[in-house]
Amino acid sequence: MPGSEAPMGKYIYCIIRSSDRRQFPCLGIGERGDVVYSVHHSDLAAVVSDSPAVEYERSRRNMMAHTLVLEEVMREHTILPVQFGIVAPGAKAIMEKVLQRRYDELSGLLSEMEGRIEVGLKAFWYENAIFPEVVAENPPIRQLRDGLMGRSAEETYYERIRLGEMIESAIGKKRDEDAERILSALRPLADETRLNRVITDRMILNAAFLVEEVRQEAFDGALDALDEEMSKRVLFKYVGPVPPYNFVSIVVRWDD
Numbered sequence: 285m286p287g288s289e290a291p292m293g294k295y296i297y298c299i300i301r302s303s304d305r306r307q308f309p310c311l312g313i314g315e316r317g318d319v320v321y322s323v324h325h326s327d328l329a330a331v332v333s334d335s336p337a338v339e340y341e342r343s344r345r346n347m348m349a350h351t352l353v354l355e356e357v358m359r360e361h362t363i364l365p366v367q368f369g370i371v372a373p374g375a376k377a378i379m380e381k382v383l384q385r386r387y388d389e390l391s392g393l394l395s396e397m398e399g400r401i402e403v404g405l406k407a408f409w410y411e412n413a414i415f416p417e418v419v420a421e422n423p424p425i426r427q428l429r430d431g432l433m434g435r436s437a438e439e440t441y442y443e444r445i446r447l448g449e450m451i452e453s454a455i456g457k458k459r460d461e462d463a464e465r466i467l468s469a470l471r472p473l474a475d476e477t478r479l480n481r482v483i484t485d486r487m488i489l490n491a492a493f494l495v496e497e498v499r500q501e502a503f504d505g506a507l508d509a510l511d512e513e514m515s516k517r518v519l520f521k522y523v524g525p526v527p528p529y530n531f532v533s534i535v536v537r538w539d540d
Contacts, residue, residue: 290336293371294323294378297353298527299534300361301394302329310356313340313349320353323375325383328390330366331357332378340369354527362397364390365527366534373538382536393532400475400494402531403503403524407466407488413517414486418454425450455485462518463489469510473503478530488518492530500525 295313297320305322312318312333322329331353340346350368357363372378383390419425425447459482466489471477474493482490495503511520 290338293335293337293373294330294332294375295335295340296366296370296372296378296382296536297331297333297350298357298366299364299383299390299394300329300331300357301327301391302361303327306331308353308356310353311349312353313346320356323378323383325379326387328383328387328394330372330378330382331363332372332375335371337371337373340371342368351527358525358527362394362399363527364393364397364532364534365529366536370536372536377538381538382534390534397528397532399497400528401497401500401525402492402494402528403500403522404492404526404530405466405470405507405523406490406521407462408484408486408519408521409462409488409517410519411486414455414458415451417517418451418458422450422454425454459488462514465514466510467491469506470503473499473506476531480530494528494531 300322302322303324303326305324306329307322308320308331310320312320312335314335316334318333318335320331320333323332333353347368354363354365372382467477470493474495476494478492480490480492482488493503507520507522511518
């Protein structure tokens, strides 16, 4: 954990457009309970809290503290998230090396994000739903599977490997088809789409969408229609608005 012997700095959460000094009703990262406030240059501000100049562990507790600050600031401001764990030497370094030096870049990004939100969507097949579907739709798989019944594992070793390969290929094709069905309904309603790694066998899609706030209702309606159409096979997990991590993340290096 951060120690009191470390020199003090400023932990940075995000960049906002604001000319007025702000203090936010949430606590900063770590166990100190520091207030969260803004550091300014012109009409840009960094949202910070006082912090020891240490490397923060990417623990659930620390990541959650970082995210809760972003979510609080998002209530009133368009934000540019700063990469987790960035501690500035002090307010002067933030003003000179971030807000002033990168003013045009940050101001432009804030304009791009204005009036837009990020939403996240994960889609999963229900447990035990996809394998029977694949078998039913693929006679060669069904025939090979049936031909293995009652025979020893040693005798059918290579056939079982072949069956596994066929099933894996068929599931991959089914995943692509279902993902495209979902994306074709939602992509037209988003300004940008980011596809993230599929991390489980049952996961079909792991995506983030940048959506204009005025189109969120239409986006939600399209997702509701998909949920109704695919509810017997697919579980949707939808979150948002969330900080736009997938579309902008500010990285800061103090040795540049």
